[in-house]
Amino acid sequence: MALSRVNYESDICNDFTKCSICFEDFKSPKCLPCSHSFCHECLKNHIESSCLSKQSPVGFSCPLCRDFIPAENILAELKDWANDFPTNDRLGNISQASQGNLCGGCQRDGEEEEAKQFCLMCKEKLCGMCVKYHRRLVVTKDHEVLSMDELKKSPIVVETRKSCYTHAEEIIRYYCQDHSIPCCTVCICTGHRKCENIETITETAERLRTKEHYKLFVAMGELEKEMTDIKNELEKNIADIEETSDNLIEEAEAMYTNLQKHIEKIKNEYLRKLSEKSKECRGKLQENSDSLGDKFSYLKRCKKSFNSMKEERDDVQFVREFYEISKKYSTLKDLYLKNKTCLRLMKVTSNFDSKCFEGMDYLGNSISFLPKDFHSLIIPMDCMKIQFIATVLCVAMYVITFSSADQQNSSSFLTSYAKHQNICDKIGWEPKCGKDCQGKAIAFHAILSKRLTNVPKHTIIKFENVEVNDGNGYNRTTGKFTAPVDGLYSFLWTYHIPKDSKVYLFGYVNGKPRASSGTRATNVQNTSGHFVAKLKKGDKFWIQIEHFTATIIFESYTYLSGYKISGC
Secondary structure (H helix, E strand, O other): OHHHHHHHHHHHHHHHOEOOOOOOEOOOEEEOOOOOEEEHHHHHHHHHHHHOOOOOOOEEEOOOOOOEEEOOOOOOOHHHHHHHOOEOHHHHHHHHHOOOOEOHHHHHOOOOOEOOEEEOOOOEEEOHHHHHHHOOOOOOOOOOEEEHHHHHHOOOOOOOOOEOOOOOOOEOOEEEOOOOEEEOHHHHHOOOOOOOOEEEHHHHHHHHHHHHHHHHHHHHHHHHHHHHHHHHHHHHHHHHHHHHHHHHHHHHHHHHHOOOHHHHHHHHHHHHHHHHHHHHHHHHHHHHHHHHHHHHHHHHHHHHHHHHHHHOOOHHHHHHHHHHHHHHHHHHHHHHHHHHOOOOOOOOOOOOEEEEEOOEEEEEEEEEEOOOOOOOOOOOEEEEEEEEEHHHHHHHHHHHHHHOOOOOOHHHHHHHHHHHHHHHHHHOOOOOOOOOOOOOOOEEEEEOOOOEEEEOOOOEOOOOEEEEEEOOOEEOOOOEEEOOOOEEEEEEEEEEEOOOOEEEEEEEEOOEEEEEEEEEOOOOEEEEEEEEEEEOOOOEEEEEEOOOOEEEEEEEEEEEEEEEOOOO
């Protein structure tokens, strides 16, 4: 029984002095507001891993209790967050005291005596005799000496800083309103001698208590309410996306049962893209919701700390905490407003229209999502347009295959175009257009004729090597396509860029951005964009550079294609 008791107490000691992340003895332990402590390096790694996928993180969860821990400085890099938390010196002392049980002083003299107590100033274990002399010497008589049990039970106390940040030996007595910083007497006589708005710390505390405290508290409440409303909308939007996605899947299955087995491939492609885009929407919304949730928790922490300041009687502490919380609030609000425009809602829509087309059923379906490659452009765009024309199934297959190609080079594009137009000619299919229609299909294919370098933003890309221009809609001089007749048009562009470059190309209709494609290339790569829209006669479409100067765009594999899918 005695042996079992000794082992049990030893296990408790070992657990108490070891980091719960690495399970090793504490190394520079950092204490979180929830009172849990971890090695400095372990805490740093935990912060970086838990916040890596978050948008504009403002805090993290404790590895043990999962409580939200707000960052002291949310503008600092993640790797520096751990530096701002207080070092748990008491826990370090306990860890050091638990390593062996011999008196340090006696060991240096070649003797072995069991240590009974621990000096917090010398950070050394002492036997009974050494403690006796430790308290007699003038140099060490005021040192705090605790028994091992007292050391383990002693609370962790983070002392309030009352000394000047610049002159540690001086006490804070004044406040400089010009620089918004507490000062000591030396600061006032040196660095702040020319400042005009200097007041005592007592005057500052009184002013903050009577005027500023309530204003900031009300502002926090308003921001809290706005965050709550937006978070609720995001969560509801996620549920709506789920429900709508399920309905789209059911509709797709119903559509499939009414079609012939030769469109099996079409149905599978539809479901795949639907699943991908729904997942993309849910992921983006969940990311925004998580980010807003952290900011909301951060604000509640600030608000709670701010509300508890009313009972603070120490002027220095009150002023210090007031401006620290004010700074955190201002930083959080700026960060929130900066990212607020990205906290938009998404919607998945499906419109199935049944109408007569040459005596047969006509099925049109479109799915709208946010652009995939550029998260800050909140403009819904058609990502897939599928048409089934029962009387001309080969034409339907041509439309879907031709319009869904992600990247084609010039040769394959021309081959596909000629092949499918020949099919249309043989079966006698012609577009159902108005009196202004020019007859045959309207399509163009233009290639970049020369390499572009250092092209400023807002510049229209002119594809001067025009290989196909049926209907004469594309103008190589202006770089713009003008719709000859009303109709549904599809546009596809691809550009070739080198490693370590960033290029964003936007599709414009009549001067308004309607689609985007952008990338930061990690290697030499091609990037494509696709846009489908109903255009009126005379509407113009073009591609232009946005956001950054395009350092280089290769002429090879860089082209713009377009064609009219359906009648007017």
